[in-house]
Amino acid sequence: MKTLRTGLVAATASLAVLLAGCGGGGSAADRKTEDGLKVVTVAYTPIYSVGAIKLGMDQGFFEKQGLRVELKQVANPPSGIAAVAGDQVDFNYAPSIPFVNAIANGVKLEIVGAADGYDEGTKAAVAKDPSLALQHDDSGVVAAPGSDIHRAADLQGKTVSVPARGAQLEVTIAAAVAADGGDPSKIHWITLDFPSAVSSLKSGRVDAAGLVVPFISQAEKGGGKLVLSPGLQFFDDGAVGLWITSAALTQKDPKVVTAFQTAIQQSNEYAEAHITDAQKAAATVLKTDLATVEAGSKPAFPATVDPADVQSVIERMKQLGYLKKDVDAASLVYGN
Template identity: 30%
Template sequence: MGALQRVLTRSTVATTAVLAMALTACGGGGEPSGSAPANGSQDTGTAGTASEELRQVTVGVMPLVDLAPLHLGMDQGFFEDHGLELELESAQGGAAIIPAVTSGQFEFGFSNPTSVLIAASRGLDIKVIAPGGSSTGDAETDYGATVVLPGSDIDSAADLEGHSVAVNTLNNISDSTVKEAVRQDGGDPSKVDFVEMPFPNMVAAVEQGTVDAAFLVEPFLTAGLNQDMEPVFWNWMEVSPDLMASTYFTTGELAEQDPELVADFQAAIAQSADYAQAHPDETREILTEYTSIPEEAAASLRLPRWSDEVNVDSLQRLIEISSEDGLLEGDLSVDDVVLADQQ
């Protein structure tokens, strides 16, 4: 594993700090905070492109579980094989990465889909080009849930009426999926009190009674479950059994002006996703390299499902619930936001 590839990780100073930044995938803001040239460093046995011929592109990222395929792909040389050298720019969330991509500062970015949909509805030139992590569709293995203390009087989503729920970012995929679960259970989501707080604070906040429930993703979900917290529902699955919870994107202008570059990036990401899905042990190992998640924690984390195709049905569901929650401006269709070759 090359030293340059891990500069992004080694610049972090504490596990909690990294995880606080990392798991704002469900939204959040902040400015891009660091970069590392990251071409693959291992000999995979395939004929890669000579380094002087590689095209350097910048990708806005977060140190998230969902991004494990990207890092595996770099180590396996998949991006080099497609003529690319990646420079990673770290940010706290999609709200920071999106303007960097649409302004041309980055060629590609990573975000939760809801942030992308909101941006597209506001007229930004943004196109989904590849999936990130998706729901496993199985409560035994999925990686996002709303949890409560044992013995809580909250037994279903509708029971959240009149109660407080911690989410990492308001008006985004976190509270939207909670609201959708409440609606589907016959409740009124307007009667739920959403409290914005960082993921690392949520387990303690539930234990101390500061909030009644919390929406947790990994690694905080496993931490909560290990402390006997009980899942009320699994957020991603409430929207779609195979919800695409994160995505890669670029601008329509870049896709039109340099389709070969976009196609090469898509091909390398697809190869990386397939590799990660087929090699969970390597995926867990690399989590300890680009985040500060300890080995023992990585060994028990619930991993996303990785696919090589954009789930347009999942995006359509997110458009529907985002519209119902008033997050989108005007009408928006999947055709508006997904690159044509992914539809």
């Protein structure tokens, strides 16, 4: 996809200005504090799962590995991918679908650890009781007030907004429509950011919107109706969001990458056992009230990434026509 590669180049150029002087660029081994810790920069999008890494920082897991983490917020996953690919940050949060898209377009990246996902048994529990979906899935499709959309197949022929074409929400929604007997190729996709999508639902500009929390509840307050939780239908139990780095850094500073990988695993294990503390940490990083964070889906933090989790995403993307080449997930997990 030429547009994706061009977009990554443009985003990298913008981020070079945004992150200049903030610790990005150069080798982590060359950036040391007075007490000898190596400074690593980590990009994240404003999502609740950032609580785990913040909690790990507070618990000292990174310092024990000789690292000091500097968190840098970026607008969206493609911006973060551009930042790590352009050597503006050392590590980045990326949902698995944008990560796979980037790999397929020649961006040299590797998976260092899990960022978020679903606990073992989540899909089975939701299958028995669909009302539990929003407790675990932070994404959803909300139909416009008074819409005749009641299930995934009803989206065929409708105008549906997503924040980016070919990315996480479009792919997962398309998969749900196909599984329900509909034809996702007949959906009229429109790109809107989440606030614009909520207002467009109210005005009738779109028939349905792919959203995440807290925008789902905002749309429901405006009369919209949640009809689908596509993430749970698409992904297996296990890792969904990933911590990634550039292949260049794994070659140049493997000790730094290994140290980060170890600290992330420890952070996730601790966060999984202290969910309330992870939510508090997320509220601190995102500068939002704790009640808003707690009202969202319950976070889950897998300790490690099973390549099978990512390979299942790759195969489903190929089946849906979003991926045209073979990608071997096992070769993309650092240290695997």
